[in-house]
Amino acid sequence: MEMIMKLFARLFARRETNLTTAPPRRFGKTEAAFLLPRGGSARSGSTSGSIPQAIAHLRPMSQI
Numbered sequence: 001m002e003m004i005m006k007l008f009a010r011l012f013a014r015r016e017t018n019l020t021t022a023p024p025r026r027f028g029k030t031e032a033a034f035l036l037p038r039g040g041s042a043r044s045g046s047t048s049g050s051i052p053q054a055i056a057h058l059r060p061m062s063q064i
Helices: 002-030 032-043 051-063
Strands: none
Touching: none
């Protein structure tokens, strides 16, 4: 029983560290192209030109 509890303790400890470290890596590259231009277009003028226009074409697709 003690060995099983130690194994579960290791698994849950790894899950907690993965929850804190993994999502910034996953969502950073894939969803940054969709999340950053909406909020970041007002911050940085360089991305305010073409990327929000490309997202404007994608928004009607998501509404349907």
